[in-house]
Amino acid sequence: MDSRRQKKIGQLIQDEMGTFLQKEGANYYGRKFVTVTDAQVTPDLQVCRIYVSVLDKNEGEKVVDSLNLHVRDIRKRFGQIMRQTLRIIPELEFYLDNTLENVFRLEEIFREQKKNEADQ
Numbered sequence: 001m002d003s004r005r006q007k008k009i010g011q012l013i014q015d016e017m018g019t020f021l022q023k024e025g026a027n028y029y030g031r032k033f034v035t036v037t038d039a040q041v042t043p044d045l046q047v048c049r050i051y052v053s054v055l056d057k058n059e060g061e062k063v064v065d066s067l068n069l070h071v072r073d074i075r076k077r078f079g080q081i082m083r084q085t086l087r088i089i090p091e092l093e094f095y096l097d098n099t100l101e102n103v104f105r106l107e108e109i110f111r112e113q114k115k116n117e118a119d120q
Contacts, residue, residue, distance in 0.1 A: 006041045012085065013048055014039035021052075022077055028070045029063040032056060037097040041090060048090040051097035060096045067094040 002010070018036040025034055033055035040049045052067070056059040067074065071092050081091035 002040070003043065006043065007047070007085070009045060010039045010048070011024045013041070013082075013090075015052070016082060016085075017050055017078065020074075020081065024077065028074065030068040032059055032063055034063060037099065045088060047093065049093045049095055050110055051095050051099045053100050057101050060098075060101075064094050064096045 015038050017039065018113040021034055021036060025032075033077060035053045035055075037053045038101075041047070044075070052064065054063045075089060075092050078092070082089060
């Protein structure tokens with residue numbers, strides 16, 4: 001269970017990273033639509049796991065790989081933005097958030113189920 005401080009810092013990083021990727025993201029992964037869905041900070045505040053969602057489901061892994069490839073530069077530039085707010089800039093790790101993909105898959109299953117019930 002996350003402490004109040006972890007949640008507060010995670011939410012702050014989520015908001016600021018979302019803004020950062022809107023402005024600077026094209027430098028790392030091109031012109032894809034990327035959303036920061038969550039940021040979870042470890043109890044020692046040294047590592048932050050950032051979950052991103054990509055609109056084009058086929059490009060999701062490529063975007064995350066590109067972000068992790070450039071993580072040092074992203075952390076440096078992000079740290080310059082956050083230096084007044086955070087004393088220590090945590091190490092960043094990017095992960096793909098498949099929630100949106102799962103929702104679409106469930107909707108398709110429900111549509112098929114409804115169609116099967118209507119056919120019977």
